[in-house]
Amino acid sequence: MSDVKLSAVLRTDFGKGAARRTRREGRVPAVLYGHGSDPLHVSLPTHETYLALVRHKNALFEIDVEGDVKLAIVRDVQVEPVRREIEHIDLLLVKKGEKVVVEVPVTIVGEPAPATMHVIEQLSVQVEAEATNLPDSIEVDITGLTAGTVVYGKDLVLTEGAALVTEGDTDIVIISEVRGPVESADSAEEPAEA
Known part of the structure; x- marks a missing residue:
């Protein structure tokens, strides 16, 4: 059903410094939002996420947030203009059968x-x-x-x-x-x- 399966880690630190630390650890900061729920700040594995974005324009992500599996699609990707590294991803939560x-x-x-x-x-x-x-x-x-x-x-x-x-x-x-x-x-x- 899903194109991409990724394991996410919840983030509790926010801001530029925290985002830089997350990227140095080989992970990319991301936020999951939608369906009226509070935004969920997570980090995703950089390499696997990059490969998924290159291979599939409209990939359906199956994200395991510490045991809680969520379906999401990419809404926005912020890329560093010189090094072309992913800086942040916005993911929209979706449900099976939902149209987007x-x-x-x-x-x-x-x-x-x-x-x-x-x-x-x-x-x-x-x-x-x-x-x-x-x-x-x-x-x-x-x-x-x-x-x-x-x-x-x-x-x-x-x-x-x-x-x-x-x-x-x-x-x-x-x-x-x-x-x-x-x-x-x-x-x-x-x-x-x-």
């Missing part, structure tokens, strides 16, 4: 017709789906599409039980004609040799 809205990346497959190119207008779309069945990405097959073709949100093929939240008439991908280099008027009218 998530941002799902669009992936292009195939090649359009010759002498055309594709322009991605939306890198991701919002989708409502069951928390236990969230899509990692949505594929858009552009194989053989001709110039002037537009793939709209309503044209996307979603997993069973998922519904598009993004407007159906939103442009996702546009196929346009490739234009060659423009010839100047001088080069086009070269005088004929005598």
